[in-house]
Amino acid sequence: METLSLPPQATQVGLAVDVAAFAMHAGELRVLLVQRGELPHARTWALPGGFVQVGEALHEAALRELGTETTVKLEPRHLEQFYTFGEVNRDPRGRIVSVAHLAVLPHGTVEVAGGGHTLGAAWFPAHTPPTLAFDHAAILDRAIKRLQLRLEYANLALEFLPDTFTLPELQGVYEAILNRPLDKRNFRKRLLAQSILVASGERRSGVGRPAQLYRRAKGTRTAAL
Amino acid sequence: METLSLPPQATQVGLAVDVAAFAMHAGELRVLLVQRGELPHARTWALPGGFVQVGEALHEAALRELGTETTVKLEPRHLEQFYTFGEVNRDPRGRIVSVAHLAVLPHGTVEVAGGGHTLGAAWFPAHTPPTLAFDHAAILDRAIKRLQLRLEYANLALEFLPDTFTLPELQGVYEAILNRPLDKRNFRKRLLAQSILVASGERRSGVGRPAQLYRRAKGTRTAAL
DNA sequence: TCAAAAGTGTTGTTTGTACACCCATGT
């Protein structure tokens, strides 16, 4: 297929991916950050990311960066590109355009460690992140907005939880992402009306009254736009 | 600012923009296409597009391509990127990633002619386009979906019309974009309830009963997400 | 028996949708 050649001006702009990967920890929405080990912005926190390889699809590059910049293998339940950041001076190394991705990691994804070019990796509160390198604060901002949008109509909240979960847990995910409290009765009414949840009959022991366990009904996984 | 250098693997992927530019003609939603003058896909129709230059923002590249691939200067009322297409084999010349943009051209933008590398430019029905080069059919498809989404909550329909317009004209824009008829009474109720339209008192002569003219209320232009 | 968390209904408001006739003008 390489019968025609790329014109020279086609290869002067660098193409990267950055990934805003979210998970729930301690009832809070957290985002995965890596501490840069190289200039520019050495020692500051940043979204995991890197350059797209020639034979690699964009989502593959995003997955690879999630895997190599952190030691533990991460298997996102959801991955979608949401915006492409191309300001001319967003990176001091030259003209680099970044296709930003949103990832959702399932419950239990806790241990992460730096790998590759990074000094470390850790989870941070998504709504109150530390100072970030490059334009990553803007990228994170937009990622959260997209996540909030998706929540409303693509059952994305379930991807944060294990296979079985209680309604209060699910409501906690919604509240953590939307960053505001929700009414318990209206929440239950709305969710159950969608009939994407089925009670698994069991109950989970805890401090107060045990909660009904639910799981997602078969065939109700909605594809991302 | 060029104190740090781009790593070599950063420059192996070509970055382009493609633009789906829409306008209303004869009560129909039309999209601007150019006929390619070069391989690959010589003589087939395609969305206007081309490579991003080093010192150029993405939206500037989109505007430039709109201007150089057509002779008449086009001044879009709305321009936003909506998705980045990066399939590995989408272009036989090599690895080229395209940031796709959606543009809305105002009423009266009729004459276009080929320029640059193209054999010609013309408007085509957006819902029934001819065979398109590369993956441009998929890009156009997604552009129309985005346009339909925007319509619902970003008053984008007004950008297709001149400063003053009648409600039946506005309804025609909605129907052309959504590709389905709307109820006249409900449409008027909904639009007037938003109070973004003010009657300009005048009337326009035509065949039947004259229609009330409206214009957009000041300060009601909503920024694109 | 107390603390802690789960569960449950009703009411009013807003939003959306279906639907048919009269009005103002030009010919």
Added chain:
DNA sequence: ACATGGGTGTACAAACAACACTTTTGA
């Protein structure tokens, strides 16, 4: 007078928002 397109209101259904007490368990 008639043809052409513009303009108007109501009734039902669905979705959404506010709001407080009872139930089940473990300690």
